Amino acid sequence: MSTPDLDSGALREKVQELFARHAAKDLPDRPFRRALAEYSYRLYNAVAREQLKPGETILQEHHVIQSHMWLTRSLLSDPDQEIISLYLTERRLIRIRSVQVPGRPISCDERDQTTVDSLFLDRIEGLRVRRRIRAGEAAVGAVIAAVGILFGPLLEVTGPVLMVVGILGAAHGLLLPSRWVEVRTRVKGSDAPMIIYASRRKSGRKLVRMLRDRLAETSART
Numbered sequence: 001m002s003t004p005d006l007d008s009g010a011l012r013e014k015v016q017e018l019f020a021r022h023a024a025k026d027l028p029d030r031p032f033r034r035a036l037a038e039y040s041y042r043l044y045n046a047v048a049r050e051q052l053k054p055g056e057t058i059l060q061e062h063h064v065i066q067s068h069m070w071l072t073r074s075l076l077s078d079p080d081q082e083i084i085s086l087y088l089t090e091r092r093l094i095r096i097r098s099v100q101v102p103g104r105p106i107s108c109d110e111r112d113q114t115t116v117d118s119l120f121l122d123r124i125e126g127l128r129v130r131r132r133i134r135a136g137e138a139a140v141g142a143v144i145a146a147v148g149i150l151f152g153p154l155l156e157v158t159g160p161v162l163m164v165v166g167i168l169g170a171a172h173g174l175l176l177p178s179r180w181v182e183v184r185t186r187v188k189g190s191d192a193p194m195i196i197y198a199s200r201r202k203s204g205r206k207l208v209r210m211l212r213d214r215l216a217e218t219s220a221r222t
Contacts, residue, residue, distance in 0.1 A: 008050060008108065011043040015105045020172040040106050044096055044122060047108050048087045051094055051116060060088045064197045065100075084197060088211055092120040095194055119194055121218045125184045127208065129199075131177045139167025181208055 006014070017034050021027040027035075041063075048058060064084045080099055083106075087094040098114040100106050108114050145166025148158075181204075183194040198204050 006042070006046065008043060008046040011039055011046055012105075012107050012109075014039045015107070016054055017181065043106065043108050044083070044085045047096055047114075047116065048085065051118065052089065053091070054137045056089045056091055058087045058089055060203070060210050062086045062196065062198075062203040064204075066197070076095045086194075086196060086207060087215070088207055090214070092118045093104065093124075093194060093211065094118045119183060119185060121201075121214055123186050124215055126215070127212060128182045128184055130182055133169045133177045133181050138170045141166045141171070145170060183211075 009166045015036065018027065018032060018039065022032040022176075024031070044063070045058075049196070052058070060208060062085070066082045066084070080101055083096075083100055085096045087096075094116070095118065096108065096114065096116050098106065098108055098112045100112060101203030104112070106112060143166070145163050148160065148166055179199055181196040181199045183196065196204060196208060199208055
Protein backbone atom coordinates (compact mmCIF):
# COMPACT_ATOMS: atom_id res chain seq x y z
CA MET A 1 0.00 0.00 0.00
CA SER A 2 2.21 2.80 -1.26
CA THR A 3 -0.63 5.28 -1.59
CA PRO A 4 0.13 8.89 -0.64
CA ASP A 5 -1.02 10.46 2.61
CA LEU A 6 -4.81 10.82 2.70
CA ASP A 7 -6.91 13.10 4.86
CA SER A 8 -8.96 11.69 7.73
CA GLY A 9 -12.20 11.65 5.71
CA ALA A 10 -10.70 9.56 2.90
CA LEU A 11 -9.13 7.17 5.39
CA ARG A 12 -12.46 6.66 7.17
CA GLU A 13 -13.94 5.69 3.82
CA LYS A 14 -11.08 3.23 3.27
CA VAL A 15 -11.76 1.60 6.65
CA GLN A 16 -15.48 1.36 5.86
CA GLU A 17 -14.63 -0.20 2.51
CA LEU A 18 -12.41 -2.81 4.19
CA PHE A 19 -15.23 -3.84 6.54
CA ALA A 20 -17.70 -4.05 3.67
CA ARG A 21 -15.37 -6.23 1.59
CA HIS A 22 -14.64 -8.46 4.58
CA ALA A 23 -18.36 -8.86 5.37
CA ALA A 24 -19.01 -9.78 1.73
CA LYS A 25 -16.26 -12.46 1.89
CA ASP A 26 -14.35 -10.53 -0.75
CA LEU A 27 -11.37 -9.98 1.56
CA PRO A 28 -9.86 -12.87 3.60
CA ASP A 29 -9.38 -12.43 7.31
CA ARG A 30 -5.59 -12.10 7.41
CA PRO A 31 -5.27 -9.46 4.62
CA PHE A 32 -8.26 -7.67 6.16
CA ARG A 33 -6.64 -7.39 9.58
CA ARG A 34 -3.32 -6.33 8.08
CA ALA A 35 -4.93 -3.62 5.96
CA LEU A 36 -7.20 -2.54 8.83
CA ALA A 37 -4.21 -2.07 11.14
CA GLU A 38 -2.38 0.04 8.54
CA TYR A 39 -5.32 2.26 7.64
CA SER A 40 -6.32 2.71 11.31
CA TYR A 41 -2.76 3.79 12.09
CA ARG A 42 -2.78 6.23 9.17
CA LEU A 43 -6.18 7.57 10.27
CA TYR A 44 -4.88 8.42 13.75
CA ASN A 45 -1.82 10.07 12.26
CA ALA A 46 -4.02 12.10 9.91
CA VAL A 47 -6.19 13.31 12.81
CA ALA A 48 -3.01 14.25 14.72
CA ARG A 49 -1.62 16.15 11.72
CA GLU A 50 -4.86 18.12 11.47
CA GLN A 51 -4.18 19.51 14.95
CA LEU A 52 -0.78 20.93 14.01
CA LYS A 53 -0.13 24.63 13.64
CA PRO A 54 2.08 26.08 10.86
CA GLY A 55 5.70 25.14 11.49
CA GLU A 56 4.77 22.38 13.96
CA THR A 57 5.88 18.80 13.27
CA ILE A 58 5.49 15.44 15.00
CA LEU A 59 8.76 14.34 16.60
CA GLN A 60 7.69 11.07 18.22
CA GLU A 61 4.54 8.99 18.61
CA HIS A 62 3.44 6.24 20.99
CA HIS A 63 0.32 4.05 20.71
CA VAL A 64 -1.32 1.85 23.36
CA ILE A 65 -4.41 -0.38 23.24
CA GLN A 66 -6.16 -1.30 26.49
CA SER A 67 -9.04 -3.75 26.84
CA HIS A 68 -12.10 -2.93 28.92
CA MET A 69 -14.59 -5.63 29.95
CA TRP A 70 -17.97 -4.12 30.89
CA LEU A 71 -20.31 -5.88 33.33
CA THR A 72 -23.26 -5.20 31.02
CA ARG A 73 -21.76 -7.37 28.28
CA SER A 74 -21.31 -11.12 28.00
CA LEU A 75 -18.03 -12.56 29.22
CA LEU A 76 -17.87 -14.49 25.95
CA SER A 77 -17.92 -11.37 23.79
CA ASP A 78 -14.79 -9.49 22.81
CA PRO A 79 -14.07 -6.55 25.11
CA ASP A 80 -14.10 -2.95 23.99
CA GLN A 81 -10.63 -1.49 23.51
CA GLU A 82 -9.41 1.98 24.35
CA ILE A 83 -6.86 3.29 21.88
CA ILE A 84 -4.52 5.96 23.22
CA SER A 85 -2.13 7.73 20.85
CA LEU A 86 0.40 10.32 21.98
CA TYR A 87 2.25 12.68 19.62
CA LEU A 88 5.12 14.87 20.75
CA THR A 89 5.81 18.06 18.78
CA GLU A 90 8.21 20.96 19.37
CA ARG A 91 5.47 22.76 21.31
CA ARG A 92 3.20 20.25 23.01
CA LEU A 93 2.04 16.72 23.68
CA ILE A 94 -1.10 15.74 21.74
CA ARG A 95 -3.32 12.90 22.94
CA ILE A 96 -6.03 11.08 20.97
CA ARG A 97 -8.32 8.61 22.75
CA SER A 98 -11.01 6.40 21.20
CA VAL A 99 -13.11 3.38 22.18
CA GLN A 100 -13.00 0.61 19.60
CA VAL A 101 -16.08 -1.63 19.69
CA PRO A 102 -15.54 -5.11 18.17
CA GLY A 103 -17.16 -5.46 14.77
CA ARG A 104 -17.52 -1.70 14.20
CA PRO A 105 -15.14 0.25 11.97
CA ILE A 106 -12.82 2.60 13.82
CA SER A 107 -13.61 6.17 12.82
CA CYS A 108 -11.58 8.34 15.21
CA ASP A 109 -14.47 10.78 15.66
CA GLU A 110 -17.52 11.20 17.90
CA ARG A 111 -18.90 7.82 16.80
CA ASP A 112 -16.23 6.02 18.82
CA GLN A 113 -16.07 8.63 21.59
CA THR A 114 -12.84 10.15 20.32
CA THR A 115 -11.33 12.98 22.33
CA VAL A 116 -8.35 15.06 21.24
CA ASP A 117 -6.49 17.23 23.72
CA SER A 118 -3.01 18.64 24.12
CA LEU A 119 -0.66 19.98 26.75
CA PHE A 120 1.87 22.67 25.89
CA LEU A 121 5.40 22.04 27.11
CA ASP A 122 5.62 25.27 29.11
CA ARG A 123 2.65 24.10 31.17
CA ILE A 124 4.24 20.78 32.14
CA GLU A 125 5.69 20.71 35.63
CA GLY A 126 7.49 17.40 35.25
CA LEU A 127 7.21 13.64 34.80
CA ARG A 128 6.57 11.18 37.60
CA VAL A 129 7.06 7.42 37.28
CA ARG A 130 4.35 5.33 38.92
CA ARG A 131 4.33 1.59 39.66
CA ARG A 132 1.64 -0.78 40.89
CA ILE A 133 1.69 -4.48 41.66
CA ARG A 134 -0.51 -6.45 39.29
CA ALA A 135 -2.77 -7.70 42.09
CA GLY A 136 -5.38 -9.18 39.78
CA GLU A 137 -2.82 -11.15 37.79
CA ALA A 138 -1.16 -12.38 41.00
CA ALA A 139 -4.54 -13.47 42.44
CA VAL A 140 -5.50 -15.37 39.28
CA GLY A 141 -2.10 -17.07 39.25
CA ALA A 142 -2.49 -18.08 42.91
CA VAL A 143 -5.95 -19.56 42.23
CA ILE A 144 -4.65 -21.57 39.25
CA ALA A 145 -1.71 -22.83 41.32
CA ALA A 146 -4.07 -23.79 44.16
CA VAL A 147 -6.28 -25.76 41.75
CA GLY A 148 -3.21 -27.57 40.45
CA ILE A 149 -2.08 -28.46 43.97
CA LEU A 150 -5.48 -29.50 45.34
CA PHE A 151 -6.62 -31.51 42.34
CA GLY A 152 -3.20 -32.65 41.12
CA PRO A 153 -3.82 -36.37 41.85
CA LEU A 154 -7.06 -36.26 39.86
CA LEU A 155 -5.79 -34.18 36.96
CA GLU A 156 -2.62 -36.24 36.49
CA VAL A 157 -0.50 -34.40 33.88
CA THR A 158 -2.67 -31.27 33.87
CA GLY A 159 -2.29 -30.70 37.62
CA PRO A 160 1.47 -30.02 37.66
CA VAL A 161 1.11 -27.87 34.53
CA LEU A 162 -1.56 -25.73 36.21
CA MET A 163 0.59 -25.43 39.31
CA VAL A 164 3.63 -24.23 37.34
CA VAL A 165 1.59 -21.83 35.20
CA GLY A 166 -0.13 -20.42 38.27
CA ILE A 167 3.11 -19.90 40.17
CA LEU A 168 4.71 -18.18 37.17
CA GLY A 169 1.66 -15.95 36.73
CA ALA A 170 1.61 -14.96 40.40
CA ALA A 171 5.36 -14.27 40.35
CA HIS A 172 4.99 -12.12 37.21
CA GLY A 173 2.23 -10.08 38.84
CA LEU A 174 4.27 -9.53 42.02
CA LEU A 175 7.78 -9.11 40.64
CA LEU A 176 7.02 -7.14 37.48
CA PRO A 177 4.62 -4.34 38.49
CA SER A 178 2.82 -2.27 35.90
CA ARG A 179 4.59 1.00 35.18
CA TRP A 180 3.40 4.28 33.74
CA VAL A 181 4.51 7.90 33.60
CA GLU A 182 2.37 10.83 34.72
CA VAL A 183 2.77 14.11 32.84
CA ARG A 184 2.09 16.61 35.61
CA THR A 185 0.86 20.11 34.79
CA ARG A 186 1.64 23.44 36.44
CA VAL A 187 -2.02 24.52 36.25
CA LYS A 188 -3.64 24.03 39.65
CA GLY A 189 -7.03 22.42 39.77
CA SER A 190 -6.68 21.02 36.24
CA ASP A 191 -7.88 17.64 35.08
CA ALA A 192 -6.06 14.39 35.84
CA PRO A 193 -2.53 14.30 34.40
CA MET A 194 -1.83 12.78 31.03
CA ILE A 195 -0.61 9.20 31.35
CA ILE A 196 2.07 7.50 29.24
CA TYR A 197 1.18 3.82 29.43
CA ALA A 198 3.49 0.99 28.32
CA SER A 199 6.44 3.26 28.99
CA ARG A 200 8.82 0.27 28.87
CA ARG A 201 8.17 -0.23 25.17
CA LYS A 202 10.68 1.21 22.72
CA SER A 203 8.34 3.95 21.47
CA GLY A 204 7.33 4.78 25.05
CA ARG A 205 10.93 5.02 26.26
CA LYS A 206 11.84 7.24 23.33
CA LEU A 207 8.81 9.47 23.91
CA VAL A 208 9.67 9.93 27.59
CA ARG A 209 13.32 10.64 26.80
CA MET A 210 12.51 13.19 24.11
CA LEU A 211 9.85 14.80 26.29
CA ARG A 212 12.35 15.19 29.14
CA ASP A 213 14.86 16.76 26.73
CA ARG A 214 12.22 19.19 25.43
CA LEU A 215 11.16 20.11 28.95
CA ALA A 216 14.80 20.80 29.87
CA GLU A 217 15.19 23.05 26.80
CA THR A 218 11.95 24.87 27.61
CA SER A 219 13.03 25.39 31.23
CA ALA A 220 16.43 26.71 30.14
CA ARG A 221 14.81 29.27 27.83
CA THR A 222 12.59 30.57 30.62
